[in-house]
Amino acid sequence: MNKLEMLPGAPNEIVMQRDFAAPRHLVKRAMTEPELVKRWQGNSRSALISVTIDARPGGTYRYVYRTPDGHEFSFAGVYREVSDERTVQTERFNDMPSEALITTTLTEKAGVTTMRVVMAFESAEIRDMVVKTGMADGAAESYDNLEALVTGM
Amino acid sequence: MTIALDATFAALADPTRRAILARLVRGDASVGELAEPFAMSQPAISKHLKVLERAGLISRGRDAQRRPCHLEASPLREATDYLERYRAQWEARFAALDNVLEELKRAKPKRKRTP
Numbered sequence: 448m449n450k451l452e453m454l455p456g457a458p459n460e461i462v463m464q465r466d467f468a469a470p471r472h473l474v475k476r477a478m479t480e481p482e483l484v485k486r487w488q489g490n491s492r493s494a495l496i497s498v499t500i501d502a503r504p505g506g507t508y509r510y511v512y513r514t515p516d517g518h519e520f521s522f523a524g525v526y527r528e529v530s531d532e533r534t535v536q537t538e539r540f541n542d543m544p545s546e547a548l549i550t551t552t553l554t555e556k557a558g559v560t561t562m563r564v565v566m567a568f569e570s571a572e573i574r575d576m577v578v579k580t581g582m583a584d585g586a587a588e589s590y591d592n593l594e595a596l597v598t599g600m
Numbered sequence: 601m602t603i604a605l606d607a608t609f610a611a612l613a614d615p616t617r618r619a620i621l622a623r624l625v626r627g628d629a630s631v632g633e634l635a636e637p638f639a640m641s642q643p644a645i646s647k648h649l650k651v652l653e654r655a656g657l658i659s660r661g662r663d664a665q666r667r668p669c670h671l672e673a674s675p676l677r678e679a680t681d682y683l684e685r686y687r688a689q690w691e692a693r694f695a696a697l698d699n700v701l702e703e704l705k706r707a708k709p710k711r712k713r714t715p
């Protein structure tokens with residue numbers, strides 16, 4: 448499995464990079480076709496129950512998740528820039544006022560696509576909050592997911 | 601989420617404070633020694649040290665003159681554990697994306713479905 452790298456960025460940023468053994472147009476499809484997105488953006492604790500994507504400049508997207516106790520939350524935003532190589536989109540959690548800017552860059556070399564994601568939050572404090580809540584929510588579930596993947600192989 | 605951890609993250613949000621911690625990994629240091637490489641006044645450094653101390657990231661020695669700063673590793677470790685778990689969450693997602701991509705590769709070229 449390819450390694451996910453957390454790269455140094457500004458204090459308000461999260462920067463991740465990972466290689467995928469697939470050409471760029473397939474990675475792009477997996478990022479923009481709702482039925483495909485549902486299969487990897489969800490997790491074992493919170494199901495991704497609804498995905499709408501209009502991937503063009505000015506178009507919007509919305510991911511709605513549901514936790515096992517029936518609680519729903521969402522990530523939504525507007526695409527600012529969409530090309531084969533670069534996607535820039537805004538993101539709001541639960542339609543809150545604070546908006547993050549997510550830049551995803553896909554570069555293909557010899558059939559391998561490198562994805563770099565830069566998430567820029569409004570402040571370092573918000574970034575840290577995201578890391579913490581992502582964790583609180585994600586800790587148990589991500590390990591469950593890993594386990595399921597490993598046993599399913 | 602514990603209040604202590606909030607304080608840790610707030611303290612770590614500042615680049616000067618992260619640099620101070622990086623310096624303290626190499627050993628204890630006085631305010632004067634810490635102020636030197638940063639081109640900052642001692643009062644400015646002292647302010648940062650107070651934030652770090654409140655977050656439990658450093659402790660100050662008893663020596664009234666020097667009051668050397670000492671790195672406290674455990675809250676720092678707790679904070680990095682959080683980052684590691686955040687990473688693991690994405691790691692799991694991307695592993696799932698690997699599976700989707702494998703399937704898309706196998707499905708290529710598109711075949712006509714038999715009725």
